[in-house]
Amino acid sequence: EVQLVESGGGLVQPGGSLKLSCAASGFTFSGSAMHWVRQASGKGLEWVGRIRSKANSYATAYAASVKGRFTISRDDSKNTAYLQMNSLKTEDTAVYYCTRPRPHSSSSPFDYWGQGTLVTVSS
Amino acid sequence: EIVLTQSPATLSLSPGERATLSCGASQSVSSSYLAWYQQKPGLAPRLLIYDASSRATGIPDRFSGSGSGTDFTLTISRLEPEDFAVYYCQQYGSSPRTFGQGTKVEIK
Numbered sequence: 001e002v003q004l005v006e007s008g009g010g011l012v013q014p015g016g017s018l019k020l021s022c023a024a025s026g027f028t029f030s031g032s033a034m035h036w037v038r039q040a041s042g043k044g045l046e047w048v049g050r051i052r053s054k055a056n057s058y059a060t061a062y063a064a065s066v067k068g069r070f071t072i073s074r075d076d077s078k079n080t081a082y083l084q085m086n087s088l089k090t091e092d093t094a095v096y097y098c099t100r101p102r103p104h105s106s107s108s109p110f111d112y113w114g115q116g117t118l119v120t121v122s123s
Numbered sequence: 124e125i126v127l128t129q130s131p132a133t134l135s136l137s138p139g140e141r142a143t144l145s146c147g148a149s150q151s152v153s154s155s156y157l158a159w160y161q162q163k164p165g166l167a168p169r170l171l172i173y174d175a176s177s178r179a180t181g182i183p184d185r186f187s188g189s190g191s192g193t194d195f196t197l198t199i200s201r202l203e204p205e206d207f208a209v210y211y212c213q214q215y216g217s218s219p220r221t222f223g224q225g226t227k228v229e230i231k
Contacts, residue, residue: 035220045160045168045211045222063219097167107215109158111179113167 002026002112004098009117012088020083020117022098030054030076033101035110036083038094038119048096051081066092088121095119125150125214129223135231142199144226146212151192153216159188159197160211162225168211172197202228 008020022034033056036048049062051072060072071084081098095116102108126149136142146157155175160168170179172188175195185200199206207230212223 044224045162045213047220047222061218101215102170102173107154107156109156109170109173109213109215110160110168111170111173113169116167 002100004100004112004114006096006098006114006117009096009119011120011122013123014088014090014121016088016121017084017086018088018119019085020096020098020119022081022083022114024079024081024098024100027100027103029079032103034072034074034081035099035101036072036081037097037099037110037113038092039097039116040091040094043094046094048083085119088119090121093119093121124219125152125217125221127212127214127221127223129210129212129226131226132224133227133229135229136202137231138202138204140202142197142202142206142228144197144199144210144228146190146195146197146223148193148195148214152195152214155191156214156216157188157190157195158213158215159186160213161206161208162211163208171210199228 003025005023012018033052035050052059069087074081097116098114099110100112102111128147130145157175159172162168176188187198189196209225209227211225
């Protein structure tokens, strides 16, 4: 059974940093890209960024709203993806989900999602 | 960036009725790489439809998707009580992947 479990959320002051983790199980993590999506309270879904597999050079891409502040990484030996968030702003307050694209396709939707972790940026 | 616009924002219907949700794209969605998700309060989104018209694993056949290019539709043939939720479309054919703003299907 595929499982994605996020952790690391919490309260942080504006300008601060936080690192989220996404522990994966039930599939070949090393062969899969991993994405992060966020959702502010009462709002819609916003794609944050992704990291591809080793076979695709661990290539990363980010939404314009977080580029230069957020960094996605992964540790295939631990089946874990990370989202390092720096220079946090109040508008980064949201539930952050890690998600997996459906396998066996060059471009695919997200078929499994974690339960989400809440990040609150406030003084 | 492809902007997705969903309509209506809210759909008020009764159980047993048919729901038709629309998703319009600001430019053509490559290879019909368009998905629909269902989200209930406090839960993560759930994939319903991918590639515009293919049902995801375990999704009942009352859910169907159609469309191509810039116009896409999600149809729920007969609403069950568990179908009242928010629905999002998403394109994954070009970067950045984008979502629509959502359509809430509420009980009338």
